[in-house]
Amino acid sequence: MRISDIVDIEKFPVDQIDSGRGFEFAEECKRRYQETGLCMLPGFVVEKALDVLRRESEGYIGDAYFCDNTHNAYLTDDADADNDEVSRRQEKTFVGSVPYDKIPSDTALNTLYQWDPLKDFIGYVLGKESFHRFADPFGACSVNVFVDGGVHGWHFDESEFTVTLMLQAPEQGGEFEYVPQIRGLKDEKKIIGNVLDGQREGVVTLPFTPGTLLIFGGRQTLHRVTRIKGSRPRLVPVLCFAEEAGKQNSDSVRKLFWGRENPNDELKEAS
């Protein structure tokens, strides 16, 4: 598939950030990201390509590794956690991920991920001088799969930003909820405690519109995915980038999310 059959370049001129309309568009996206911690582009991927991407992703679901675990909001080990009530509280996460080495190079998803103008546009929005595709054999570009019962508990991401594509919504649940840019506030722990208690003040729900590209600053913003119900999986490709060339995940992150440390390893049992 050609990139012009995947991305609505007319509406989103991400390949022209150096001139005229493309520059204005990129500036507007950058401003939105700085002000709100996210930039959402509904309709970025055209309807026809969504069908292709969905079919491709359904073909890889059998290759997803499922992580079923609990964690605190900071994703820190108990031993490293601040000794306070909020940092000790555990949230549940049950999510699958199809690793990059199971996604063929000639797929629509890989065509999108390998498209340099997209990388350069995202780097511009994030204000990065240097910007590269991630070099991790599993985590460079993966597909998050939430099946019936799937859930991602409240947390801040380890990485500064995440780029995702909303591909398929489940029948029920699977809402992306967030509390914008609360990290570092004086009453951060109090806010987190209230949210973990189920209070809804400050909680925003992002609509799941298939075809939306989302650039999200997940280190500053508390977020979760609510429990999924029904047989249709929630599918969200994750496109990873880094300021440094050649950047990869640690072995422990690889083992946690994909059950392997290296591409040739046998799958390890999920914990």
Ligand SMILES: [Fe+2]
């Ligand atoms: Fe996250």
